[in-house]
Amino acid sequence: MTFICPRVPRAPRSARGRGLNKIKVEDSQICAFELLASLAGKLLQESESSASSNASEANDQPVIGGGGGGGVKFEQDDDRPLKAECLDHGSCGESDFVTQFSSPNSDQKCLLNEFPHAESNSILERSSVITNPNSSKNVGADLKSMICKSKNACENIPGKVEGSLDSRVSCDSYMDIGLSRQKRRDRLDNGGLIVDPCSSNDPMKMCMKFPAVINSVNNVELPSCRDPVPSASIPRYRNGTKLVIRDDDGNFTRCNKPLTKSKAFRPPQRIGDRRIRKLLTSKYWKVAPKLKDCEFSKPAFLEGGMNSRYLKRKLSYSRERYQHNTFYKRRKFTDRSVVVTSDGGFSSESVCNSPDKNMTGDKNGAAIMFHGHQAALHSKDSQVKFSIKSFRVPELLIEVPETATVGSLKRSVVEAVSAILGGGLRVGVLLHGKKPTPVQVPPSLCTEDPLPLLPCDTSQLISRSPTTPYFSSHADIVTDNTLSDSRALVAVPPVNAEELAMVPLNQKSKRSELVQRRTRRPFSVSEVEALVHAVEELGTGRWRDVKLCSFEDADHRTYVDLKDKWKTLVHTAQIAPQQRRGEPVPQDLLDRVLAAHSYWSQHQGKQHGKNQTAILKITDSHAVRNGVEDIHSI
């Protein structure tokens, strides 16, 4: 899975910004998916294997993933006891599962971290579970795992885990995630647990297929939140990438610059609104060299809490038309900083809206949120839900114009990634070396075939869910314990409408998804009357004047709207009453519409003055009811 796009070399400022700049992100490539799959597999595995464990109050949000790697957080349901082996700790206060990924290059084996028993909380439990995948088939364990990007991670200390975790990703159609009883005490200097996506059996092969390899720099650490030895902990953000795009000047994408002022004379909103809206169009998404990101994004960024509509009005008398959805959506995008890192990592960090504010992502990996729902201990149903908060794209080349602005760069990245993932995401999980029953999840919004994101055999597809690079999408993996063969069921719950709206699933829907239509606001009779009157006076070719004349205060009516309405009015007046829909328009108004339409059609509509008088006459005459012909006679 290599995505090649133009790269933007980090050249001297002078050099950059000239000619066609290209951005290439390819360093420290990581197969986030592998990692994710591995984690998911572990989780599932754990579910199965874990025979008994006390549920822990997972108040803390354990975070997996060091600064460099994807963070995976496993948290246990408060409500539901986790059936796992607790190490004499009774209840585990937290289910922290910290994992670190080390550079795959160096070692393709999964390293097992050992956590002090005394201090380990749920981690120990989980570790034990992992260690003994086969120990129990009763999956009472209720795991709620969340991969979060957390700043708290820094506080976490890598712990040791008894047992070994072997996560491997097979090169064939699916990811093979398995747990190995064999303890691998290979530890990285960072002391993190290493999960190597690459199959230990055939590392080379793995690497070849998955260019993205975990760099040592990008190790994912799974520190134990309760690790007694803070010193062992590795700063999460050591290598963590806060995705922020900087321009050549080092300016961050988030712009504090206020929106440009609006014209004093004409309704200022036009400029801003139009511009904003245009920016949202595909054309601008591709390249918006001359547009300042700040112009449209700033409010969203800075005014995160503000009502988008309010912002617009405050900023530029914007019309509801553009403000509402546009800003809203943009804010959604912009709230998440996207960074193109020189080290090749593409990732995003999203503002986690979830209760867990500790969501942390690793630049190298994907952050996965696991929602564990464990049924009763005796329940046969065990569910593990996870959502991908972010993940890394091994290679992404984006071509941008030299004049590209920060905003355009960001959009380009988003677009490119969206294109890559637009078709959906395939995730294969293999538990205990068993091939899960392929489960196809109808992509809720995908209309196109998914792009072969992974060199996997589609036959092994067990999960296919629409997702996006950094915008949270939720795919729930449900493990049905009733299935002895470790079949993993993947359920894709309805996605939040807003999320969907902001997540382009494919090229085709991208535009439509990006810009939401304004809410429909049918013209009232009074509005129609005002419109008719204005057109009678001004003609049909001066919509801006019509707007200013009769709808100046109606921010939600643009002159284009008025023009459109007139068009529909004319049509309405020409069809049989039975065919008309919506709020009935008084026939007299429709007659006036026809009259004016006919008149201005004959008079090219732009002159008024004398014509205005004429139209007034027309409307007052009975000729109106007799159709166009009568008007001509006038």
Next chain:
DNA sequence: GTTAGGG
């Protein structure tokens, strides 16, 4: 930025 039309 507006206008005019198709979608």
Next chain:
DNA sequence: CCCTAAC
């Protein structure tokens, strides 16, 4: 209502 070509 949206999108855009053409002004």
